[in-house]
Amino acid sequence: xxxxxxxxxxxxxxxxxxxxxxxxxxxxxxxxxxxxxxxxxxxxxxxxxxxxxxxxxxxxxxxxxxxxxxxxxxxxxxxxxxxxxxxxxxxxxxxxxxxxxxxxxxxxxxxxx
Amino acid sequence: xxxxxxxxxxxxxxxxxxxxxxxxxxxxxxxxxxxxxxxxxxxxxxxxxxxxxxxxxxxxxxxxxxxxxxxxxxxxxxxxxxxxxxxxxxxxxxxxxxxxxxxxxxxxxxxxx
Numbered sequence: 001x002x003x004x005x006x007x008x009x010x011x012x013x014x015x016x017x018x019x020x021x022x023x024x025x026x027x028x029x030x031x032x033x034x035x036x037x038x039x040x041x042x043x044x045x046x047x048x049x050x051x052x053x054x055x056x057x058x059x060x061x062x063x064x065x066x067x068x069x070x071x072x073x074x075x076x077x078x079x080x081x082x083x084x085x086x087x088x089x090x091x092x093x094x095x096x097x098x099x100x101x102x103x104x105x106x107x108x109x110x111x112x113x
Numbered sequence: 114x115x116x117x118x119x120x121x122x123x124x125x126x127x128x129x130x131x132x133x134x135x136x137x138x139x140x141x142x143x144x145x146x147x148x149x150x151x152x153x154x155x156x157x158x159x160x161x162x163x164x165x166x167x168x169x170x171x172x173x174x175x176x177x178x179x180x181x182x183x184x185x186x187x188x189x190x191x192x193x194x195x196x197x198x199x200x201x202x203x204x205x206x207x208x209x210x211x212x213x214x215x216x217x218x219x220x221x222x223x224x225x226x
Contacts, residue, residue, distance in 0.1 A: 008153070032213045043115075043203055043217040044156065087155055091213040099146070099213045100169060101205075103155030 001026050006088050006104030013111055017078045021107045023088030024070045032091035033064055035073050037084045038106065044087055047073075078111045085109070115139055117206050117218035125224045126194050134189045134221045138206030144168070145187040146215060147179060150201040162187050163209050191223075199225045 006023040013019050025033075033050035048055065050062040050071050061074040071088055088104035116139035126132050138145050144163045148156035158171035162181035176192040185206070191198055201222050205215035 004155070006155075034213075041201075041222075043219050045115075045217070046214075099144070099207060099215065100158045100161065100171070101146075101148075101156070101213065101215060103148075103157070105153070105155045 003027060003092075003102040004088055004090050004104040006107055008105055008107060010108040010110060013078055013109070015078055015080060015111055015113055017111075018074065018076045019078060019109060020075075021073045021086055021088075021109075022070055023072075023104045023107075024068075025088075025090045025102075026069070027090070027092050028066075028069060030069075030090045030092050033071050034089040034091075034101075035060075035062055035071075036087040036089055036103075038087055039084050044103075047086070075109075078109075080111050080113060083109055083111050115206075115216035115218065117204065117216055119202075119204055119218040119221050121221060122219070123222045123224075125226065127226055128194055128196060130194050130225075131190065131192045132194060132223060134191075134202050134204075134223070135186070136189070136204035136206075136218055137186045138204075139216050142206035142208055142216070143185050144207045144209045145181060145185065146205045146207070147187070147189050148203040148205065149173070149198075150203060150220070151197075152200070156203055159189070194225045196225050199223060 035047040036044040037047045038044045085106040146161040147159040150156040160170040207215045
């Protein structure tokens, strides 16, 4: 079983739509969670961290459900510039000196005018 | 920009050849991690270097090897190239102890024919 499972999509939505992505992780001891964004043929860039209490950054809201071992990302009022691949990332251990990031395969989002 | 640089940008090699990829870490960062990203997949951890030594390895064969230099820059070497080695190779720099905060370079796109 993969460490991180993610629906690859693609998601095609009109501007202004609300879209949600989910991913699940297999290691219940995992402590750190992130969403990265990757534009076509570019490097991944940190979008936001994910906390149990949930966190919001403008139009983006991230949630963590430890009991079900899933992470979500909600994008409201989608913009054309949101078109990208969104990668779910898990770090197995808090304060791990190794800091190995486990990536999902990514969910592709296209926002159309 | 993250301040992490990689060279070359693109590379074409034939099966059986050897390749060396290079990475310069962000100023002040002492840890470098390497990832392989195949088309349509998330990045997969290859290994991490700290204090010029390998500090953890993913599920990659020994023909994938690396080095870290006193200035924290790093090399990834791949011997006996196979067609499946075609991918985007990403390096990420971080501070040991905060290794989950990784900053990615633009990557090297390797094509093996």
